[in-house]
Amino acid sequence: MPRSRFSGSLSWPRFDVVIDMGNPSLNRTIDGFVMIGTVAAARVAAEEAYHRINHLRKGTFPGHTLHDSLKKMCKEGAYWGTIAELYVGMEYGMRRIRGKSDWKNALLGGAVIGALISVVSKNKGEKVIEDAIKGGAVATAAKFLNCAY
Amino acid sequence: MPRSRFSGSLSWPRFDVVIDMGNPSLNRTIDGFVMIGTVAAARVAAEEAYHRINHLRKGTFPGHTLHDSLKKMCKEGAYWGTIAELYVGMEYGMRRIRGKSDWKNALLGGAVIGALISVVSKNKGEKVIEDAIKGGAVATAAKFLNCAY
Structure with missing residues (x-):
């Protein structure tokens, strides 16, 4: 008995953008x-x-x-x-300075960026420090979650 | 001429916790x-x-x-x-099901977790979908930032 079969697949669009700044x-x-x-x-x-x-x-x-x-x-x-x-620039810079690639780069990079976002958002004093701690924690957690396995 | 020199270093505390569930x-x-x-x-x-x-x-x-x-x-x-x-359980499950380890696992895992947090926080309808999109975006961004280099 002849049977007709339909087979399809959904693929994600793929774009490759290569920018070389030397x-x-x-x-x-x-x-x-x-x-x-x-x-x-x-x-x-x-x-x-x-x-x-x-x-x-x-x-x-x-x-x-x-x-x-x-x-x-x-x-x-x-x-x-x-x-x-x-963040990428800061993390890479710290990696080069420290000569190591670990979560401490992410912690420091995240803290600096957290403080920076806070200052740009016109926060002052305590709020900037709190945001720096938050930024460091989020970057460290992201590093752990993605690089531990 | 004798010189006295002080050399010190600050090291981060190191704790290793190993839990093997088999x-x-x-x-x-x-x-x-x-x-x-x-x-x-x-x-x-x-x-x-x-x-x-x-x-x-x-x-x-x-x-x-x-x-x-x-x-x-x-x-x-x-x-x-x-x-x-x-998130880790979900991402690992998707990796096993799809047989691939890429950003799509993070996107799907982040979206499910985003929706879950939203539902637990007693949000409904549109807000849950928005949080799922936000969760997927954050997880994908974290994957890209930590695994691209």
Whole structure:
């Protein structure tokens, strides 16, 4: 008995962007900016798409245009990309200075970036120290979770 | 001419805790709990120490006892440890099912954990989806930042 069979597979889109600045430190920081900027922009895109589908289902107007969504994507992408760029540069610098690659680089890098974000957000005094501790803890936890196995 | 020289070095404390449950999956999740629980407890300890030093400098009373600080450390450690345990278990499960170790495991694991935290925090509907997207993005970014180099 002849049978018809359908076989399909869903594959993720693959984009490779290669930027060579001729310096390993600069290459890493640019790489960090592109990678994390893309993740942040993708997060905004997913959220915006979900909201639009929700509005379509309810038959209501989204309240903001596609242009607003694209602007938000670029803004978030640039913001988180810059933070990642700084973190990668700092972690790489510490690795070179200390000559070791371990969680302490992540802790110090995270603390400096946490304090920096806090200062840029116009916080002062105690809040900056708290954010530095938080940043160090988050970076160390991320390092442990991803590099222990 | 004789010269006296002082040489000192500050080394980080080193604790090795080995727990063998006889199952690689269980070992990893317990390991995740201990590691991230320790990081979370250390964060609270650093914050509390900073606040105490601040109060001592100003000559004011901290407002809460050492017992309160220890309780907060245990609570935060257990909370973040449990989240890390679930994430590690989920990521490892996906790696075994998919047969691959890449950022997609982190994305899916982060999304599930994000949604779970949201539901436990008594959020509903749209907020849960938003938190799932946020969780997936954070886990993917952490994977990229720590495993790309």
